[in-house]
Amino acid sequence: MTDTQYDRAPGDASALPDVEQGTSSGVLVYTIGLALAVVLTAMSFWAANTSLLWAGGVSLGLTVLAIAQMGVHLVFFLHVTTGPDNTNNVMALAFGVLIVALVVVGSLLIMADLNDNMMPAAELMNLQMQH
Amino acid sequence: MNVAVAVDDEARYEAVPSASEAGPAAKRIVVGYGFWIFLLSDIVMFSAIFAAYAVLTHATAGGPGGGQLFSQRSVALETGCLLASSYTCGLMSLAIGSRRYAATYLMALITFVLGAAFLALEVREFAGMIAIGAGPQRSAFLSAFFTLVGCHGLHVTAGLVWLAVMMAQVAIKGFRATVERRLLCFSLFWHALDIVWVWLFTVVYLMGVLS
Numbered sequence: 001m002t003d004t005q006y007d008r009a010p011g012d013a014s015a016l017p018d019v020e021q022g023t024s025s026g027v028l029v030y031t032i033g034l035a036l037a038v039v040l041t042a043m044s045f046w047a048a049n050t051s052l053l054w055a056g057g058v059s060l061g062l063t064v065l066a067i068a069q070m071g072v073h074l075v076f077f078l079h080v081t082t083g084p085d086n087t088n089n090v091m092a093l094a095f096g097v098l099i100v101a102l103v104v105v106g107s108l109l110i111m112a113d114l115n116d117n118m119m120p121a122a123e124l125m126n127l128q129m130q131h
Numbered sequence: 132m133n134v135a136v137a138v139d140d141e142a143r144y145e146a147v148p149s150a151s152e153a154g155p156a157a158k159r160i161v162v163g164y165g166f167w168i169f170l171l172s173d174i175v176m177f178s179a180i181f182a183a184y185a186v187l188t189h190a191t192a193g194g195p196g197g198g199q200l201f202s203q204r205s206v207a208l209e210t211g212c213l214l215a216s217s218y219t220c221g222l223m224s225l226a227i228g229s230r231r232y233a234a235t236y237l238m239a240l241i242t243f244v245l246g247a248a249f250l251a252l253e254v255r256e257f258a259g260m261i262a263i264g265a266g267p268q269r270s271a272f273l274s275a276f277f278t279l280v281g282c283h284g285l286h287v288t289a290g291l292v293w294l295a296v297m298m299a300q301v302a303i304k305g306f307r308a309t310v311e312r313r314l315l316c317f318s319l320f321w322h323a324l325d326i327v328w329v330w331l332f333t334v335v336y337l338m339g340v341l342s
Contacts, residue, residue: 026221026225026228027222027225030218030221030222030225031218033218033221034214034215034217034218037214037217038214041210041214041329044332044333044337045203045207045337047337048203048337048338048340048341049203049340055341058341059338059341062333062337062338063333065333066329066330066333066334069329070326070329070330073217073322073325073326073329074326077217077221077322077325078319078322078323084153085156085160088164089163089164089167092164092167092168092171093167093171095171096171096172096174096175099175099178100174100175100178103175103178103179103182104178104181104182104185106182107182107183107185107186108182108185108186111186
């Protein structure tokens with residue numbers, strides 16, 4: 001009952017296949033990811049504080065920047081690829097994104113709708129929302 | 132000529148077998164997939180808290196709002212710490228891949244210190260808010276804020292404990308297959324926390340200051 005006997009699944013390779021791939025390319029991938037993430041983060045902070053942009057569009061811009069940075073993290077840090085090993089991961093991710101979008105967008109829509117429709121007087125509704 | 136092409140094609144098919152022809156997936160891939168499912172369920176939980184926060188942003192009950200409470204400098208520092216720790220965590224995975232003990236310990240140490248610095252900044256921010264009477268019981272907005280940011284902070288704390296345990300395992304057991312898979316899960320967890328933080332600083336801190 002040695003560890004190696006019971007520890008290995010039928011298809012498991014004895015050594016990690018990417019050991020000999022060379023770490024310099026790996027470092028490069030992480031460094032590119034870090035640089036992109038830093039640029040996107042800096043843009044987010046700049047967009048939130050500048051008065052150059054139309055104020056109404058800033059929150060939409062921030063959302064787009066956050067989505068872009070999420071993509072950068074997924075590709076460069078979490079290594080989500082289009083390879084055959086990753087098909088299941090991508091499908092699960094797509095499902096997760098669907099659920100997250102349903103929960104967030106659905107909640108916001110329903111609550112905004114409630115605020116609009118169940119408002120006998122704006123002041124009264126504000127009072128209720130504030131407690 | 133045609134035969135040669137056919138043989139060529141066959142050889143190419145053999146070189147890149149499809150997922151079903153390759154037989155059972157390596158255990159490392161199965162473990163990564165399972166942990167990925169857990170991470171996605173965790174993110175779905177976060178999305179519910181995010182939705183609650185977004186709904187309650189303006190429910191300040193006459194108390195302080197985001198614009199008065201949030202300090203952008205501290206948020207930028209926290210973001211820098213977490214991003215840098217994500218990078219060093221990636222470098223740690225590379226060091227594990229090439230079995231370099233010293234580099235693994237060094238990168239794990241830097242990751243731990245940056246994560247702890249992030250937590251310290253966050254605790255200082257929370258303490259400052261509670262000191263001026265803006266605790267979680269002040270308004271629905273602040274309850275949602277402390278739940279959301281605190282939940283992320285708890286995840287980071289759990290990650291730090293996990294990292295310390297993993298380094299002890301590396302020291303005692305060495306780079307066994309089981310230890311390596313656990314380290315893979317840890318790095319997935321740490322990078323996923325950074326994705327949650329991206330949304331957090333965008334939705335809570337930057338958009339909160341806008342309005």
